[in-house]
Amino acid sequence: MSTELSGEQAADPALERASAQALDQTSAQAVEGAEQPPAVPVGQWHGRYDRREAEDEPAPAALSRPRLDTEARQLLLELIRPYRRQVIILLIVVIGQVVATMAAPLLIGMAIDHGLPDAIDGNYRTLLQLTAALGTAAALAGLLQAVFLRRTGVVGQAILFDLRRRVFDHTQRLSVSWHERFTSGKVISRLTSDVDTLRELLDSSLDGLLLALLNIVVITVLMLVLDPWLALLALAAMIPLFLLFRWFSARSTVAFRRTRETVALLIVQFVETFNGIRAVQAFRREPRNDAIFEGLNTSYRDANRTVFDLHAIFIPGVTLIGNVATVTVLFVGGYRVAEGGLALGVLTAFLLYLREFYGPMEDVAIFFNSLQSATAALEKLALVLAEQPEVPEAASPVPLPRPTAGEIRFESVEFSYDPTAERPRTVLHALDLCIDSGQTVALVGATGAGKTTIAKLISRFYDPTEGRVRLDGVPLDELSDSDLRGAVVMITQDGFLFSGSVADNIAFGRPAATRAEIEEAARAVGAEEFIRRLPAGFDTDVRKRGGRLSAGQRQLIAFARAFLADPAVLILDEATSSLDIPTERAVQRALRTVLHGRTALIIAHRLSTVEIADRVLVLDAGRVVEDGTPADLIATVDGRYAALHTAWLDSLV
């Protein structure tokens, strides 16, 4: 049985998708006309890349895995657990609501059966009592409904809030290497689109579901009491119903997973397009992007179509089973009544109950659908939450000696970005290096020599594959995050700005800084002049990622930010590449003052930046090949640095 089922699963969705696509194509052609560009298949533009794509795109074997990850269910339970008391209270409230609602027909019946004869006799007491009871029941039901709706909202929103915070905090804890693998678009998709799916589940009428389940339980008991044989006949419908649920569960799991994956791709394309809008427009990429987006949009639609079409079989299937079961009961029951084996009243009651039994079953089915959808999303979120930071924070951190001297020591450090690969590409080989406190060291070397890797190891974006990096004698992985980040700051070339004012962005270096300190930092790096010229000075909104500021201006703000942070170790990775010469000089002059008593590591192609270093390290293929003061190295005959220096002098004209 089970093999048969899984065999079906393998063959069928593909077939269904293919036919759905064929159908869609014809309809699309009919309505869209020729003006739309043809969709470009992903394979044509996306290029090839083999890297392990951070667990997100499951292997083909996993794709056909029908059962939902237990992790997803576990996550859902974990999320609900803190609110289990409220959930129980809600259950009680909803039972009260059901009872109050169900009392109405009973009371109306009594009003007609008992109130009416009394009223004819001129006695209105019974009628008035019953009317009052009816009114009270209605009011009570309403009150309980209001309580239920409000409280489910509160609990639901609390769960969503917890989930959002948890995923956000977790992604922020994960290492840079994870982010580089997983990519920003997918993180955004997890935190927006996937969480939204859970919101839809919580928004879907939970009271409807609870009511339905209660109804089903109560009616099952009533039917069994009324006539066990007829009841068993009615309940026999549960078997095909169960099979239908199982079929839907298996199919929809795969299909919902696909919608999560296609929407992520769509979001990635969307985010990339509009973050790179200058290049898109200047190079007339719009039509090409239209075509690419059309392809992604269509595959998202197709994924949704598969889900919805399953749904279009599942829900009517429930109706069908209910209807057939009712007719069967009608037939068998009717036969027995005709034969005289069953009272007509019992049959009538049965039929009325069955309506109440199968009607809510559709609500259960609809809820089940939302649950499947949310579980597919939760599965993705659970995978993110299961990721362990590759550079974990020390469990029992060693305090950094104060004041921090800033001495850095590499002890036979080996590093590879892909240590688990078959042939790992080793970037650093057994590097031993000591940078004295207060020293300014320049790293020089060709692309791929390992300069940035050294910077990333000191700022602990990565941990070494072998060996250790120590700050003031303490291994970096034994420091607390706040000690490390307080002591080591790295500024990179791109100078990322957050939305907010210029002052906010500088204050990112030290949130507690006063306005005067912020302005002082800007003055120190020579950024004050241009900031004052902005429309609102320091309060100017930098807009989306500093869209209005030039690269040089952004670098200056990033610089001011780092100065304000006041770290013991400052790393500059091409941090002045876009500055004009006088500004760069101003920065260097500031550096001479600021770097006094600090350790600094400077990576720059411009040897002008290197001039202020006490010491130069020339790197080649992950090894230090020259080490000395700039003057000494320039004087070295046939030295690499000497050659670079000569080339640089030539470039100055």
Place this chain on the structure above:
Amino acid sequence: MAAGANDASAPGSHAGAHASVRDLARLWPWLRPYRGYLIFMLVIATLAMVVQSVLPIITAALIDGPIARHDTSGMYPLIGLALLFGVLEAVLFGIRRRAMNISSLAIETDLRRDFYQHLQRLPVSFHDRWPSGQLLSRVTTDLSTLRRFVGFMAVFIVANLAVIVVVLVLLVRLQPMLGLAVIVVMLPLAFATRLYERRYNIEARRAQDLTGDLATGVEESVLGIRVVKSFGRRGQLLRNFTGDASRLREAELSKNRTLATLWTIIGTYPQLVLAGVTCFGVLAVAHGSLSKGDLVAFITLQLRLNWPLMAMGWLIAGTEEAVAASARLFEVLDTASDITDPVEPARLAGPANRPARLQFDHVSFRFADAGADTLHDLELDIAPGETMALVGPTGSGKTVLTSLVSRLHDVTGGAVRIDGVRVGQLSLLELRRTVSTAFEEATLFSASVRENLSLGRPEATDDEIAEAIEIAQAGFVHELPYGLETRVGEQGLSLSGGQRQRLALARAVLGRPRVLVLDDPLSALDVHTEAQVERALRRVLGATTALVVAHRASTVLLADRVALLDGGRITAVGTHSELMASNPAYRNLLSQEVRPDACLDANEARV
């Protein structure tokens, strides 16, 4: 001229006009192609409802007829009929859902496509202003809200209203006085609904806007992860995010409170009316003005109002969410681009590969919200085939100036001309085919190297690509695992700053444009590579008109002449040696003394 996009309200400042159902009606152009489906769905839904109400009638006939008569053989035809209708109901149900799937998904997909295409054509100034999270939430959350409304709710609203009207009519026909009384008593319900509906509309809008803000926060935290890590500001970002999430939660909760009240009123009020009807009905029967059978029929009929009324509460909420989603969508779709094709585009004369003349004719530029011009009355004339270097201190407006050539921004005064034709008179396609730009920030997309190089020119030949790679000294791409087919960008292989910059340069020189604009194209290169690129670049520059933003003397030397930009004006034009000799400001900008102490002196002299 700078109206349109620049004047559109910034996102989030939505306190303005109250969105109404009119916003939904504006979706009609997207619904139109599928109107057949929509009508079909309505018909099927009605049919299903008829079938649904026939089933109990058959049951009643069966019980009152053959079963009551103990006539077992007489049961078969009616049982068969009941079975038929039971199956029919499910089938109709399935068909309607299927039609709904096709049409609602197609409408959603079309809207998403049009939204994306429209956004791509909005000017850079729009994108600088709008956080991308706000755009993203529109293209995902809001569009699925609309899809649900179109596919599901719209049909049900019609069907439900029909049921309510029919039941009310039947009530009046059954018992005119009682029926009319019920209608009158029900009227306050309509008022209450209207009241809460408005409130819900505003709250729904707020929640959707906050969803966008949350997405923006997420995006920044992810894109800026290195800065966050480097400064150890995880706590600060979590606090910000928690703030956003709390605001969203509050907004959702106030939505929820409104909805809870509305649903409770809609659910409870008819029950209270029912209690009244029962009381007065029984009294009427007692007084002989109403038959017992009529009362039972009346109450049974009125009970049938319960479900459609309850459903209306839910449908109203969905409609208001759709209204808000639609308003949010049109906010963007209504923003007209102020950088558009001219009605009658002019054409550039001459062969496509001949260098063109580039003139800045009294050009001024001012950002929409700025109080002063960034560029003012700027004059610059670059002869065909000439290379002009543009030099100026950080923040002097060099980058803005370069963006005016390909109309990423439009001038606010004067004109940029190519071969004497104002750039605004050319079609954007022709303009951007003529002008090619390498930005200081080398944006790479998650696509193959080939795709990244050809960007807007999928027709570029292999030879052209090979030539561009050679000029930009980007031969490293051949060493990548799959050569030109290797995926780079965020989702692919990560490249160093220098490699990215060389790809951006190759992209710009691909196909030998008539006008080349390079914004500090060599800043991330090491001295050695820089020299190689310069050598190769000279060949290209000889055959094209170029404007090159430069910070270093080595780059300046690629140019025939240099223009000094200071305070938004061109203050001097000449050759490098002329300016070095005659212009102290220029000398200060470009002279790079080797001795650091001399640097300090020079700096002090300037300050």
